[in-house]
Structure formats: C-alpha cells, structure tokens
Amino acid sequence: MISDFLKYQAQTTPHPLALEVSHAKGSYIYDSNGKGHLDFVAGVSACSVGHTHPKLVQAIQEQTAKYMHVMVYGEYAQKPAIDYTKSLAALLPEGLDCTYLVNSGTEAIEGAMKLARRATGRHEIIAAHHAYHGNTMGSLSVMGYEDRKAAFRPLVPGVRFIHFNAFIELSQITEKTAAVLLETIQGGAGFICPNNGYLKAVKERCEAVGALLILDEIQPGFGRTGALFAFEHYQCVPHILVVGKGMAGGLPVGAFIASKPLMDLLQEKPSLGHITTFGGNPVIASACKATLEIIQEENLMAQTLEKEAFLRRKLQHPDIKEIRGKGLMLALILASPEKANELVLEASKNGLILFWLLFEKKAVRISPPLTISMDELEKGCDLILKILDKNTRTLN
Numbered sequence: 468m469i470s471d472f473l474k475y476q477a478q479t480t481p482h483p484l485a486l487e488v489s490h491a492k493g494s495y496i497y498d499s500n501g502k503g504h505l506d507f508v509a510g511v512s513a514c515s516v517g518h519t520h521p522k523l524v525q526a527i528q529e530q531t532a533k534y535m536h537v538m539v540y541g542e543y544a545q546k547p548a549i550d551y552t553k554s555l556a557a558l559l560p561e562g563l564d565c566t567y568l569v570n571s572g573t574e575a576i577e578g579a580m581k582l583a584r585r586a587t588g589r590h591e592i593i594a595a596h597h598a599y600h601g602n603t604m605g606s607l608s609v610m611g612y613e614d615r616k617a618a619f620r621p622l623v624p625g626v627r628f629i630h631f632n633a634f635i636e637l638s639q640i641t642e643k644t645a646a647v648l649l650e651t652i653q654g655g656a657g658f659i660c661p662n663n664g665y666l667k668a669v670k671e672r673c674e675a676v677g678a679l680l681i682l683d684e685i686q687p688g689f690g691r692t693g694a695l696f697a698f699e700h701y702q703c704v705p706h707i708l709v710v711g712k713g714m715a716g717g718l719p720v721g722a723f724i725a726s727k728p729l730m731d732l733l734q735e736k737p738s739l740g741h742i743t744t745f746g747g748n749p750v751i752a753s754a755c756k757a758t759l760e761i762i763q764e765e766n767l768m769a770q771t772l773e774k775e776a777f778l779r780r781k782l783q784h785p786d787i788k789e790i791r792g793k794g795l796m797l798a799l800i801l802a803s804p805e806k807a808n809e810l811v812l813e814a815s816k817n818g819l820i821l822f823w824l825l826f827e828k829k830a831v832r833i834s835p836p837l838t839i840s841m842d843e844l845e846k847g848c849d850l851i852l853k854i855l856d857k858n859t860r861t862l863n
C-alpha cells in the first residue's frame with residue numbers, strides 16, 4: 468500500500484510520515500497492524516470532536532441517506548445549511564450574521580478577499596509577515612514567507628506586509644487599503660497570540676481609513692482556544708470572519724462570515740460574485756451542525772482551558788523552552804529544529820502523533836481533539852517527557 472501511495476498519489480514532501488491507516492476512534496488512529504496511535508494533532512486541528520464521534524457519524528449517515536448534492540451553492544433552500552448558518556448567527560456578535568459556506572479554508576480566504584475588494588472598490592490587502600492563509604493563488608499572495616512563494620510568481624498584486632503585533636506599523640493601513648487580513652493567533656509562525664489591545668487597534672485603524680478587518684480563525688475557531696472563536700478573547704469583532712478546519716469535525720469545509728448588507732454585495736455588479744458547486748453541501752452542513760452541538764453539549768470549550776492548564780503544568784522539561792498558544796492550540800518550543808524533529812519522529816515510532824509547524828522549525832504542535840481525556844493527555848505527556856529525557860542523555 469505504501470509503495471502505491473508514493474507512486475500514484477501526488478506527494479507534498481519526499482519524506483511523508485506514511486502511516487498506513489486502518490480506522491480511527493476517539494483520540495486514536497489505528498494502523499494496518501492494529502496498533503493505536505494517540506492523536507495529539509487531530510488532523511492539524513480539524514478533528515475537533517475526535518475520530519468517528521457517534522453523533523457526528525449518525526448525522527452524516529442520516530443526511531447521506533436523505534440527499535447529497537442536489538444543486539450548486541445558492542439556488543435551492545437546503546435545511547442542513549439553513550439550520551447551521553442560523554445557529555452560527557445566533558452565536559456570533561452582531562455584524563457577523565450571514566455565512567457563505569465553501570469547500571476549504573483557502574477558498575474562504577479567497578472569498579473574503581474578493582468581498583473586501585468588492586465592498587471598498589480598493590485592491591490593496593495588508594497581511595502579516597509569517598502569516599499562513601492557504602495555498603491557492605490569492606492565499607499564497609498573502610503568505611508571509613517569500614521562499615514559499617517565489618516559484619509561483621507573479622501572484623496577486625497589491626499585497627503589503629506588516630509585522631504582527633507591531634503597533635507602530637499600523638500607519639501603513641491607509642485610504643488605499645481594502646482590507647487587513649490577520650490570523651487571530653498566528654499558526655505556522657509558532658502559535659503567536661496577539662498582544663494586549665493589538666487587534667482592537669488594527670480594527671480602529673481600519674475603520675478610520677475605511678478598510679475592512681478580516682480575521683482568519685481557520686485554526687483557532689470552533690472552541691479550540693476555549694472560546695467559540697479566538698477573537699472573543701481579544702474583544703475585537705472583525706468585519707469578515709474566516710473559518711474552516713474543525714468546523715465540520717473532519718470533513719472538508721470553509722466559510723466566510725460578514726454582515727448581511729456586506730455579503731449581499733456578492734449578488735450584483737457582477738452577479739454571481741462568488742460561486743461554488745459544492746459549497747453548503749448538505750452532508751457537510753449536517754456534519755458542521757452536529758460538531759457544533761457536540762462542542763456545546765459536551766462542554767468542550769471549558770474543558771479545553773482545563774486541558775491547557777494541565778499540559779502547561781505537566782510539560783515542564785529543560786528542553787522545552789516555551790509553550791506558546793492558547794487552549795488546545797499549543798506549540799512546544801524546543802532549543803533547536805533538530806530537537807523538535809527528533810521529538811516528532813521518536814514520538815511517532817512510539818505511538819504518539821505529534822507534528823511540525825509550517826514555518827517555526829523549533830516548534831512541535833500539540834493540537835489534540837477537544838474530546839481527548841485527561842488520562843490520554845497524561846499518557847502522551849509522559850511519553851514526550853521520556854523521549855526528551857532519553858534524547859538529553861544520548862546527547863550528553
């Protein structure tokens with residue numbers, strides 16, 4: 468199976484982890500030998516309610532049996548998407564009451580950028596150095612890492628970069644700016660949280676010059692930081708909110724959310740301002756609704772903060788220089804990229820799934836399912852500490 472995987476399926480790196488998956492349940496992924504791997508990554512923050520949660524599976528199965536794709540996005544009234552977007556509007560602050568459901572995070576970013584251009588008649592987008600927003604051409608254009616972009620130029624023009632958390636650079640947001648696009652918590656850069664008052668200052672500057680603030684919550688969204696959305700921690704409601712990943716509990720999805728008058732602009736001049744075949748798909752919308760209900764019914768957001776506190780207490784080791792992030796979106800910062808790499812690979816050999824971050828090479832990602840138990844967390848932490856101890860002894 469692995470040789471066919473490497474031969475027929477396009478690869479993203481020459482050294483994939485290549486775990487041969489048999490099935491997954493709760494916090495474990497089982498390989499083809501029946502060995503369980505404790506999942507501290509959750510498909511990179513996507514499997515928010517664990518693997519094959521019975522309520523989620525039931526919702527998907529029931530909707531699949533009723534109907535699947537029936538029409539392109541926006542034409543037919545389909546209950547799963549209507550119910551879900553209505554529930555979101557009830558949970559979100561005023562001004563974020565209309566949701567455009569799409570197929571992935573990067574597509575949601577593209578939609579948000581288009582909406583900002585359409586609404587302001589301007590084309591400049593300001594993004595942050597070290598930002599990651601996805602991999603299609605528009606999202607790539609706002610990626611804050613030149614070496615990942617050079618081979619694909621020319622990209623979308625009119626993108627400028629500021630440093631995340633640098634108040635002094637906010638003067639670069641001007642009357643020419645259509646939107647400022649930021650991750651609420653920078654992911655690939657190393658799980659960097661906004662400083663006190665930073666996001667509010669960005670929004671104030673945007674409003675002073677008539678620009679829009681777009682917050683990318685594709686990673687921290689849907690309970691991962693202990694609030695439904697991370698912006699709630701920073702008292703800053705964006706004009707456009709972009710979500711994805713954990714939203715459908717493990718099915719492909721994304722969405723951009725704005726006020727109804729703003730979103731209505733995509734209907735005219737030109738009409739069909741953003742269209743998609745599968746956006747709002749009823750099976751996926753049912754999964755989104757079930758995931759949201761599980762997060763609420765199982766009180767996962769409050770537990771997330773307890774689990775964060777546990778991880779921070781437990782993961783104390785001379786090799787862990789810092790733990791960054793919030794809730795169950797944490798990064799262990801080790802002394803060197805080599806140490807981080809060793810930890811990920813050694814853990815993987817010992818049945819614990821850890822992962823790297825895109826850009827911060829000294830970081831090891833800890834983003835388990837929100838449903839992970841304290842015992843499972845403890846088991847994973849013990850293994851991490853054991854590996855670090857062993858590596859320290861080997862190196863000394």
Ligand SMILES: Cc1ncc(COP(=O)(O)O)c(C=O)c1O
Nearest residue numbers: 571572573599600601654685686
């Ligand atoms: C912050 C952020 N934005 C956008 C994306 C892109 O989402 P997708 O991979 O679903 O296109 C990701 C994915 O990792 C992300 O972490």
